[in-house]
Amino acid sequence: MILTVTLNTALDITYRVPSLRQHASHRVSEVTERPGGKGVNVGRVLAALGHEVTVTGFAGGATGHEVRDLLASEAPGVVDALVPVAGATRRTIAVVDQHTGDTTQLNEPGPVVTPAEWSAFQDVYEDLLGSVSAVALCGSLPPGLPVGAYAGLVRTARAANVPVLLDTSGEALRRAVAARPDIVKPNADELAELTGSHEPLRATQDARRRGARAVVASLGAEGLLAHTSDGLWRAAPPSRVKGNPTGAGDSAVAGLLSGLAQHLPWPDRLSRAVALSTATVLSPVAGEFDRAAYEELLGRVSVTGEVTAA
Amino acid sequence: MILTVTLNTALDITYRVPSLRQHASHRVSEVTERPGGKGVNVGRVLAALGHEVTVTGFAGGATGHEVRDLLASEAPGVVDALVPVAGATRRTIAVVDQHTGDTTQLNEPGPVVTPAEWSAFQDVYEDLLGSVSAVALCGSLPPGLPVGAYAGLVRTARAANVPVLLDTSGEALRRAVAARPDIVKPNADELAELTGSHEPLRATQDARRRGARAVVASLGAEGLLAHTSDGLWRAAPPSRVKGNPTGAGDSAVAGLLSGLAQHLPWPDRLSRAVALSTATVLSPVAGEFDRAAYEELLGRVSVTGEVTAA
Numbered sequence: 127m128i129l130t131v132t133l134n135t136a137l138d139i140t141y142r143v144p145s146l147r148q149h150a151s152h153r154v155s156e157v158t159e160r161p162g163g164k165g166v167n168v169g170r171v172l173a174a175l176g177h178e179v180t181v182t183g184f185a186g187g188a189t190g191h192e193v194r195d196l197l198a199s200e201a202p203g204v205v206d207a208l209v210p211v212a213g214a215t216r217r218t219i220a221v222v223d224q225h226t227g228d229t230t231q232l233n234e235p236g237p238v239v240t241p242a243e244w245s246a247f248q249d250v251y252e253d254l255l256g257s258v259s260a261v262a263l264c265g266s267l268p269p270g271l272p273v274g275a276y277a278g279l280v281r282t283a284r285a286a287n288v289p290v291l292l293d294t295s296g297e298a299l300r301r302a303v304a305a306r307p308d309i310v311k312p313n314a315d316e317l318a319e320l321t322g323s324h325e326p327l328r329a330t331q332d333a334r335r336r337g338a339r340a341v342v343a344s345l346g347a348e349g350l351l352a353h354t355s356d357g358l359w360r361a362a363p364p365s366r367v368k369g370n371p372t373g374a375g376d377s378a379v380a381g382l383l384s385g386l387a388q389h390l391p392w393p394d395r396l397s398r399a400v401a402l403s404t405a406t407v408l409s410p411v412a413g414e415f416d417r418a419a420y421e422e423l424l425g426r427v428s429v430t431g432e433v434t435a436a
Numbered sequence: 437m438i439l440t441v442t443l444n445t446a447l448d449i450t451y452r453v454p455s456l457r458q459h460a461s462h463r464v465s466e467v468t469e470r471p472g473g474k475g476v477n478v479g480r481v482l483a484a485l486g487h488e489v490t491v492t493g494f495a496g497g498a499t500g501h502e503v504r505d506l507l508a509s510e511a512p513g514v515v516d517a518l519v520p521v522a523g524a525t526r527r528t529i530a531v532v533d534q535h536t537g538d539t540t541q542l543n544e545p546g547p548v549v550t551p552a553e554w555s556a557f558q559d560v561y562e563d564l565l566g567s568v569s570a571v572a573l574c575g576s577l578p579p580g581l582p583v584g585a586y587a588g589l590v591r592t593a594r595a596a597n598v599p600v601l602l603d604t605s606g607e608a609l610r611r612a613v614a615a616r617p618d619i620v621k622p623n624a625d626e627l628a629e630l631t632g633s634h635e636p637l638r639a640t641q642d643a644r645r646r647g648a649r650a651v652v653a654s655l656g657a658e659g660l661l662a663h664t665s666d667g668l669w670r671a672a673p674p675s676r677v678k679g680n681p682t683g684a685g686d687s688a689v690a691g692l693l694s695g696l697a698q699h700l701p702w703p704d705r706l707s708r709a710v711a712l713s714t715a716t717v718l719s720p721v722a723g724e725f726d727r728a729a730y731e732e733l734l735g736r737v738s739v740t741g742e743v744t745a746a
Contacts, residue, residue, distance in 0.1 A: 141542055141544075143542070146458060146540075147540075148456060148458065148533075148538065148540055149533075149536075149538040149539065149540055150540065150541070151540075151541040151543065152540075152541060152542050152543065153543055153545065154542055154543060154544045154545065155545075157544050157545075188498045188499070188501055188502045188505075189498070191498055192498045195498075219529065219542075221542065223458075223459075226459075228458070228459040229459065230456075230457075230458050230459055230460060230461075230462075231460070231461035231462060232451055232453070232462050232464055232529075232531065233461065233462065233463055233464060234451075234464045234467050235463065235464065235465075235467075
């Protein structure tokens, strides 16, 4: 069983409008809804790969109810261990302009989580750690949580001997890196914000010095750069692809976790992550991955690097 | 008891964002939610005026549940007689740019109402008509309903001897006018679309020829023009006011219904409607009215016109 944590789950809503104009009134021509938040997306991809997955985090209000209903109906392989909160789960609205294809995004901040709710979550989390092979901590913190929330969750996982992957940003990332997570997966901007360096090789090295045992930086179309105690690798798709990058980072996390749970060596984990994220860009539905493309890409990801002498 | 009908109820959501930019990602700084749809708004204003009010129409899904919860908590004087549907009540999203003050509006289409649900509604409506002094039919039709839906509801009300006010637009208005509603309240655009004339005096006359017993056209800051079998009146606020016109038309409908239910003569109904809609423009909260301003304005609305010789 793999566990993913999404403290700020979301009801992801997509609106299609013929043409978005500021200060005008629009009739939405198509509405789609998905259960969202990074860890929920990771969980869906893991379930699609055949893993047993549990998702936890918070869900509340009518929107939280919808997220749980959609999770049950659209991702039946995912076990829902979300913890109830009094506040309402946030909505995110992606407004797709059908004329230009561009997307305008509106993200609600999320519910204010009380100290009692945070404490209840930590109990659930600690219980779940007893039966999982890996855990991923994903996304932003909702209002009300201490900025060191992820640092605490990293320490709890490490105390329970469960390998922990962290995918967040800003001050929450900075604090949690110091708690020595097994893997952090920043994108180029998050890595630069953490380390002050825009040079990925230097920045991943710096992130390891700050506490991360392994750093896997996602560099967009260039693929992944992994800096680990076993060695340094670059993994890239066989060619650049065009498509919708929404969810590509979450798919990379799912690939890394999938390989971690199966004790694969780093090059295989990276191949899986790059193939999955590329297959996500290629899928016509945002956040889904194209399974045929994934299987075809898996053997064609280029992984180059050097193994550190033991 | 006054009845208002909202076939396409809505969860009205307002987002405040520092500055709305197309194709960018925005963190919403403030989220507010209200139960919406024209008839629901009219019902809230009537309840605030001290009338007994029942609202009916359709509500479904998680959003319909939220609309009913909000109605119970924020408009406790309004009796909820909404009919359940399998589809989800639509959301409307008003994105307010805090820098410019402008609003960009996104309206979902609403649930597809099945013939069985429409039939269930008609039974509820006919039952409710037995105990009401007036009924208002408000707003757009959700997908799935016949375009003659309002025409049927007008005929049912007239057969039950309940005076009926109609506030809709387009083909639904055209069909229902022919069923001889007691009052229609188009705005200038709706009236021009119905009659082909942009000259209000000519257009209101034409709308009466098409079947409406009385036509009250809302002409924005100029107030109301009423063409009735008792006479022709213009009613205007004492001075032009600045503010948010959202909900001003619904408040005018509430004023007309309030006066109708109390058998007031036309000039008093029109004074009430203009004072309420002006007090709504003056309120800092969209769709609410400023009670002190309403009471102060009530004696200062100018009503000019001529009474038709009996």
